[in-house]
Amino acid sequence: MSVFLVLPDGRRLPLTKPVMSVGSDSACDVVLDASGVKASHALLFRDARGWSVSPASRGCEVRVRGKRVELAPLSPGDTFSVGSALLTLASSEQAQAPGVAPPTATSRGRLVSVLAGFASRLLVQRPPAELLETAMRGLAEATGADVGFLVSAEGTRRHVLCATGPVPEAAVVDSLVDRVVASGAPVLVPDVAADAVLAGAPSVVALRLTSALVLPLRAEPAPLSAVYLGRRVGSAPFSAVELEEALALSALAAMLLATSRELTELRAQVDNLTQRIEAATFEGLIGESRPMRELYRQVERLGPTSLNVLLQGETGTGKEWVARALHRRSGRRGRLVAINCAALPESLIERELFGHARGAFSGAGSDRPGLVEAADGGTLFLDEIGDMPFALQSRLLRVVQEREVTRLGENHPRKVDMRVISATHEPLETLVEKGAFRADLLFRLEEVRVDVPPLRERGDDVLLIAHHVLTQEGRRARGFTQKATEALRGHPYPGNVRELVSRVRRAAILASGELLGPEDLELGGDDAPLTPLDEARDAFVQRYVREAITRSGGSKKEAAQALGIGLRSLFRYLGEGD
Numbered sequence: 333m334s335v336f337l338v339l340p341d342g343r344r345l346p347l348t349k350p351v352m353s354v355g356s357d358s359a360c361d362v363v364l365d366a367s368g369v370k371a372s373h374a375l376l377f378r379d380a381r382g383w384s385v386s387p388a389s390r391g392c393e394v395r396v397r398g399k400r401v402e403l404a405p406l407s408p409g410d411t412f413s414v415g416s417a418l419l420t421l422a423s424s425e426q427a428q429a430p431g432v433a434p435p436t437a438t439s440r441g442r443l444v445s446v447l448a449g450f451a452s453r454l455l456v457q458r459p460p461a462e463l464l465e466t467a468m469r470g471l472a473e474a475t476g477a478d479v480g481f482l483v484s485a486e487g488t489r490r491h492v493l494c495a496t497g498p499v500p501e502a503a504v505v506d507s508l509v510d511r512v513v514a515s516g517a518p519v520l521v522p523d524v525a526a527d528a529v530l531a532g533a534p535s536v537v538a539l540r541l542t543s544a545l546v547l548p549l550r551a552e553p554a555p556l557s558a559v560y561l562g563r564r565v566g567s568a569p570f571s572a573v574e575l576e577e578a579l580a581l582s583a584l585a586a587m588l589l590a591t592s593r594e595l596t597e598l599r600a601q602v603d604n605l606t607q608r609i610e611a612a613t614f615e616g617l618i619g620e621s622r623p624m625r626e627l628y629r630q631v632e633r634l635g636p637t638s639l640n641v642l643l644q645g646e647t648g649t650g651k652e653w654v655a656r657a658l659h660r661r662s663g664r665r666g667r668l669v670a671i672n673c674a675a676l677p678e679s680l681i682e683r684e685l686f687g688h689a690r691g692a693f694s695g696a697g698s699d700r701p702g703l704v705e706a707a708d709g710g711t712l713f714l715d716e717i718g719d720m721p722f723a724l725q726s727r728l729l730r731v732v733q734e735r736e737v738t739r740l741g742e743n744h745p746r747k748v749d750m751r752v753i754s755a756t757h758e759p760l761e762t763l764v765e766k767g768a769f770r771a772d773l774l775f776r777l778e779e780v781r782v783d784v785p786p787l788r789e790r791g792d793d794v795l796l797i798a799h800h801v802l803t804q805e806g807r808r809a810r811g812f813t814q815k816a817t818e819a820l821r822g823h824p825y826p827g828n829v830r831e832l833v834s835r836v837r838r839a840a841i842l843a844s845g846e847l848l849g850p851e852d853l854e855l856g857g858d859d860a861p862l863t864p865l866d867e868a869r870d871a872f873v874q875r876y877v878r879e880a881i882t883r884s885g886g887s888k889k890e891a892a893q894a895l896g897i898g899l900r901s902l903f904r905y906l907g908e909g910d
């Protein structure tokens with residue numbers, strides 16, 4: 333009877349030498365290309381009692397029947413793991429046994445089509461509970477199982493999440509399930525009759541199984557669950573290759589389930605925020621924080637009065653919007669006419685504000701009313717009033733005080749009925765003290781002062797505004813990752829709402845995913861603590877070496893040559909030195 337090793341890709345390797353080395357290094361007798369497999373990882377050796385497996389050195393993980401071992405005897409049919417690779421010891425008798433045929437081109441083809449169908453069914457967005465059902469049925473179908481169920485494990489509590497048929501209680505509270513939950517590794521019972529211990533497992537007895545396969549299914553953040561697949565008399569026993577296939581399917585199902593959960597959560601998050609935004613919108617301003625509610629109350633109260641209002645707040649806090657809200661609430665039939673005193677030179681402000689008669693200055697070809705007259709019956713909004721040139725302030729004072737304006741080049745005043753709202757980002761008292769602003773004008777403009785709060789004092793309003801902007805952009809991105817949400821909350825926003833709006837808008841346009849991360853918003857990087865130089869260098873070298881391996885088509889030897897280092901050094905840089 334000759335003995336083989338069944339590799340993860342289904343190949344069978346005869347065990348011809350008494351000692352066989354297993355690892356990722358090409359010099360090993362059994363070369364494995366799988367994650368977690370070290371250069372020299374395990375040894376298989378034969379003595380008078382048969383074959384055994386042991387880790388090649390400390391830190392190399394070898395598991396037999398899910399348990400980490402230092403040395404373990406192997407019998408034909410035993411499956412063991414080296415890193416993430418699953419291997420099975422098989423004998424020539426087993427190889428010829430009916431039903432344990434190596435995968436043929438047809439069975440591979442069938443698996444691929446089942447896999448594709450399985451994935452496409454899962455990809456159609458459904459609630460997670462329905463997806464679980466689909467995942468379970470897909471797994472049972474793809475592996476040709478007679479019985480299939482999914483058990484969730486929370487502490488010692490077990491319950492069936494979904495099943496292809498009735499599942500007796502005894503099969504749920506079960507040693508095989510416990511073993512998978514404890515180790516996180518799969519358990520294969522190829523032939524119940526050949527294993528007295530496993531044959532006694534409650535599930536095997538209760539379901540009258542001849543062969544069983546129990547796999548972990550980890551769909552974060554849900555706790556680990558176990559997929560239980562069983563075959564009955566008349567069906568061929570599960571093989572190591574089928575175990576590999578089922579593992580791949582369960583990993584795929586876990587990934588899709590995690591995505592589905594994330595999308596479901598995102599939808600709930602979006603629905604919740606949309607409702608909150610609706611309730612928190614006041615005259616186009618979004619915010620439900622205490623300072624914003626206070627601001628809305630002030631606008632409601634002051635809107636219908638004729639009092640002149642001075643809005644004070646940092647740049648980008650929304651002062652112009654507050655001015656518009658006050659105007660809309662005023663009931664005045666005229667327009668809101670705005671001028672930014674910081675954006676225009678003195679001569680232009682004068683002409684723009686007060687208007688002019690024909691020939692008042694060169695280029696004045698006709699009579700023209702100014703913005704003050706345009707605001708008649710409405711509101712005049714003087715933005716950045718602190719930048720109003722001192723020479724024009726007395727003229728403006730007349731307008732505000734007397735409610736009349738005289739165009740440049742004319743000498744008769746015209747009556748105007750308007751309310752004046754001004755805005756400033758710096759306290760005007762300071763300018764008065766410096767002699768740059770007239771105290772009497774300030775007195776007239778500030779019949780009431782309204783402070784517009786900085787965004788950093790508005791709590792979760794940041795998230796409401798961010799979601800509103802995202803929805804308005806209407807791009808692929810529909811929400812924010814948890815990290816982005818935290819970064820949005822924690823950022824100080826020196827540019828206030830204007831900064832937030834432009835960060836989100838830019839991220840929505842440039843990012844390709846459905847969820848925006850802190851990097852898309854260009855947030856968080858500056859605040860991250862610096863890593864010590866040694867750690868940063870090691871991390872960089874490791875990334876660089878991995879990149880070289882990828883570029884060399886996965887060949888570590890070629891990568892080492894390209895980097896001008898020995899293979900041993902390459903393993904050391906990868907943190908896999910022996």
Ligand SMILES: Nc1ncnc2c1ncn2[C@@H]1O[C@H](COP(=O)(O)OP(=O)(O)OP(=O)(O)O)[C@@H](O)[C@H]1O
Nearest residue numbers: 617618619646647648649650651652653797829830
């Ligand atoms: N509460 C808010 N909800 C939604 N968007 C807002 C809010 N406040 C301001 N914005 C948006 O932020 C941007 C800046 O607002 P606005 O121009 O009114 O600020 P400002 O305080 O007048 O700025 P500046 O001092 O630079 O003149 C605008 O694009 C506006 O749409």
